[in-house]
Amino acid sequence: MKKALVMLATAVAMSGAFAQTSAPASAPVSAASAPAAKAGHERNVEDRIAYLHTQLKITSAQETQWNAFAEVMRSNGETMGQLFQQRRAATNVSALDDMKQYATIAQAHADGMKKLVDAFDPLYNSFSPEQKKLADATFHQPGGEGHGHHGKGKGKSKDAAAAAAPASDAQ
Template identity: 80%
Template sequence: MKKALVMLATAVAMSGAFAQASTPAAAPMSASAPAGKAGHERNVEDRIAYLHAQLKITSAQESQWNTFADVMRSNGETMGQLFEQRKTAGTLSAIDDMKQYAQIAQAHADGMKKLVDAFDPLYSSFSPEQKKLADATFHHQGGEGGRHHGKGKGGKAHAAPASDAAAN
């Protein structure tokens, strides 16, 4: 149970955007950001800025992009609050631990649904080049816990998914 929670916490902590996407290892993740809420918010903002540049968002797409970015921020805030509650909860019974884990998992699933709903119209507005960039950026690699942060197809290294910044 603890291993699963650590894996979820790690995945969610890195969150930022959408569908469990893998991104290049060079994606900025604010390594020097302060710990806690400010550091988490900085990571989400770094992820939003990275995706904006990576996907080559045009001025005509800004309104849809802003909707998507706002969902990322909201998801990040929600997950940050849930993990802070978990951190300060102290010793929990096994059943309370499981309930808290289920609450985090449900919030992550709900956040992903909102993210997909916000991303759909944005993706539809993309040029063929942007769609290829998005497909590559958000490609989900399999592996332990449904994620693989090592080398993906083609030998390219991948960092944490975009969705992880949003959910954190």
């Protein structure tokens, strides 16, 4: 279950691309460390947005569609960050409660992906052929492995990779 959660967290990161900090799911988050984790999570989302903006060569004519897409990434990231923070803060949960938390996270991921796809569609349709090739390469996973493009484009530590899922996998 924890391995599945880590995989989901990695996929969710784009939603902002976005995600879980390095604290294990069972470790409580202290009141003092929660703001730092949130700040780090928000920074990861913003880093991901900036990376994609550059990677996809967004033009000034595409800024309106881009901004809508980026806002969905931020919103998804905030939602997922809150859910993971709640999960980390929960202690002594039963197996049933653990499964319910995971189901909530998985549903939020699915809902966020739908919003992200809806925001990406007009942006992608505004792309030049070169930009479409860049987007296709940026978000494609050869062989259908995993979720998103973890590690593409930036040197990633284990924690950074967990926080940098692609738009195609994001919430």
